[in-house]
Every structure is written in C-alpha cells, then in structure tokens.
Amino acid sequence: NAGVMQNPRHLVRRRGQEARLRCSPMKGHSHVYWYRQLPEEGLKFMVYLQKENIIDESGMPKERFSAEFPKEGPSILRIQQVVRGDSAAYFCASSPLGQLGDEQYFGPGTRLTVT
Amino acid sequence: SQQGEEDPQALSIQEGENATMNCSYKTSINNLQWYRQNSGRGLVHLILIRSNEREKHSGRLRVTLDTSKKSSSLLITASRAADTASYFCATSGGANNLFFGTGTRLTVIP
Numbered sequence: 001n002a003g004v005m006q007n008p009r010h011l012v013r014r015r016g017q018e019a020r021l022r023c024s025p026m027k028g029h030s031h032v033y034w035y036r037q038l039p040e041e042g043l044k045f046m047v048y049l050q051k052e053n054i055i056d057e058s059g060m061p062k063e064r065f066s067a068e069f070p071k072e073g074p075s076i077l078r079i080q081q082v083v084r085g086d087s088a089a090y091f092c093a094s095s096p097l098g099q100l101g102d103e104q105y106f107g108p109g110t111r112l113t114v115t
Numbered sequence: 116s117q118q119g120e121e122d123p124q125a126l127s128i129q130e131g132e133n134a135t136m137n138c139s140y141k142t143s144i145n146n147l148q149w150y151r152q153n154s155g156r157g158l159v160h161l162i163l164i165r166s167n168e169r170e171k172h173s174g175r176l177r178v179t180l181d182t183s184k185k186s187s188s189l190l191i192t193a194s195r196a197a198d199t200a201s202y203f204c205a206t207s208g209g210a211n212n213l214f215f216g217t218g219t220r221l222t223v224i225p
Contacts, residue, residue, distance in 0.1 A: 004157075033212055042119075042203055042215035043158070056212060091157060103148065104213060106158040 002027065004094050004107035005074075014112045019079040019086070021110045025094030032075045033104060034060075034067060037089045049075060082114045118196075119204045119216030127222040134191045136219040138204030139184075145207045147180055149189050152201045152218070163200075169193075197225045 005024040013019050025032050030051050035043040045059040049069040060067065064082075069075040079086055089111050093104035119140040128134050129139050138147070146165045150158040164171045164180045164187065171178045177190040191198055205213040 031211070035215075042217045043205075043213075045212035045214065048211050059212070093158075102211070103160050103163055105160070106150075108157040111155075 004092055004105050005077050006090075006092050006107035006110050008110060009108060010111050010113070012115060013082050014115055015083055016081050019082050019112055019114075021077040021079075021092075021112070022074040023077070023092030023094075023107060024074045025092075026096075026105050029094035029096050029105070031095045031097070031102075032069050033077075033095075034077050034092045035091045035093065036092060037109075039088075043091060046077070079112075082112070084114045085111055089115045119206050119214060121202070121204060121216045121219040123219060124217070124221070125220040127224065128194055128224050130194060130196055130225050132194055134146045134173050134194050134198070134221055134223070136189045136221070138166065138187045138189070138216055140187075140204075140206045140214075140216075141185065142206075144182070147178075147187050148207070148213065149176075149178060150203045150205060150215075154200070157204065168198075191221075194221075194223045196223050199223045 034046040037043045038040045047067045048056040053063045064080045089109045092107045095102040119138045122137045123210045146164045149161040180187045201218040203218045205215045
C-alpha cells in the first residue's frame with residue numbers, strides 16, 4: 001500500500017512562471033490537506049479538500065494560489081506568477097475519514113525554488 | 116492563533132540519554148499529535164493524545180498532556196543517533212486541519 005505520493009520532489013521556477021504540484025493520497029483516503037513549510041519553521045495549513053470539493057481554504061493566499069482534487073487523478077496545488085517568497089517546501093497529507101483531529105499521513109513534499 | 120510552540124528550539128544530547136521536548140498551545144483542543152521530520156523529508160506521525168488523556172506511551176516515547184496549562188511534553192528514552200530529527204507538535208481544535216509548532220531540532224551524538 002503506497003503512501004502519499006508527491007511530485008515533483010524538487011521544482012525550480014523563474015519569477016512569473018507557474019508551478020503545479022501534485023499529490024496522490026493514500027489508497028482509500030478521500031481527504032487531502034496542503035501545508036507549506038518555510039525554512040526553519042513549522043508547517044502552515046493552506047487548504048483542505050475532498051473529492052471535487054474545497055472544504056477549507058482559509059490558509060491559502062487569495063491571489064495566485066488555487067487547489068483542486070478532481071474525481072479522478074491527483075490533487076493539484078497551482079501557483080501562478082510565482083515570486084521568490086513562494087520558495088518553500090509544500091507538503092500534502094491525506095486522511096481516510098476527515099474526522100476532526102484525524103492522524104494525517106504526509107507525503108515527502110515538493111521543494112519549490114523560485115529564482 | 117492556535118499554533119503550538121515547542122521548547123527548546125534545539126537540543127543536543129549524547130546517545131543513551133533521554134530527550135524531553137515541550138509544547139505549549141493557546142486554545143482548547145480535541146487532541147494533540149507529535150510528528151518527526153528528518154532533514155529534507157516529510158513528516159512521520161509518532162503519537163496522538165486526546166484531550167481527555169493525560170499520558171500515553173509508545174515504545175520509547177512518552178507523551179503527557181496538561182490541558183489546564185495548555186502544554187504537552189514528549190520524552191524519548193534511551194536516545195539513539197537515528198532519533199536525530201526535528202519534532203513538531205500539532206493541535207486540532209474545531210477544524211480538520213492541524214496547527215503545527217515551530218519544532219525542536221534534536222541532535223543525538225553517537
């Protein structure tokens with residue numbers, strides 16, 4: 001049973017380009033969470049999705065950032081017109097039921113570098 | 116902010132010694148979880164303690180929770196070099212997402 005998978009593991013983008021980060025949750029999990037981690041800091045919640053629904057996007061910047069979790073395929077976090085401040089590690093986590101305080105299973109992360 | 120704060124920020128001990136890390140948070144919680152992160156890697160779930168529990172054990176890990184003080188501690192006994200990592204506490208209140216602290220960087224010297 002494969003764990004949470006994220007790709008790419010490393011992504012380099014120039015300022016103004018778009019970044020697409022993908023996350024495949026664990027088999028049987030229909031709840032996906034995205035977090036961002038800046039260097040030397042803890043993880044900050046961005047968005048929580050279920051299949052075809054955004055449940056909570058309170059941690060995601062209103063502009064340039066969007067997320068989706070289609071019926072088929074991985075969840076995608078999209079950052080348009082990236083800026084240097086977007087450089088961070090982006091982690092995806094999944095849980096089976098989405099109950100309050102569920103243990104979340106984390107992927108290895110995508111490290112985005114904006115040059 | 117519900118975010119937890121770990122203390123100390125960094126801890127360096129000899130192999131075989133015990134390591135204690137503390138976490139404080141600000142609002143009421145449903146549960147508190149501890150995660151480990153090896154350098155450049157994702158997070159690994161260690162243990163979850165519910166708000167009505169005071170202490171929990173898992174192998175060499177012992178977690179306590181004091182909801183009156185809004186604090187938790189993680190004790191790793193008989194530390195090993197492989198325990199070297201960053202440790203984060205994460206709290207869950209009324210939302211499905213987790214609020215993470217800033218982490219304690221533990222170094223275990225062989």
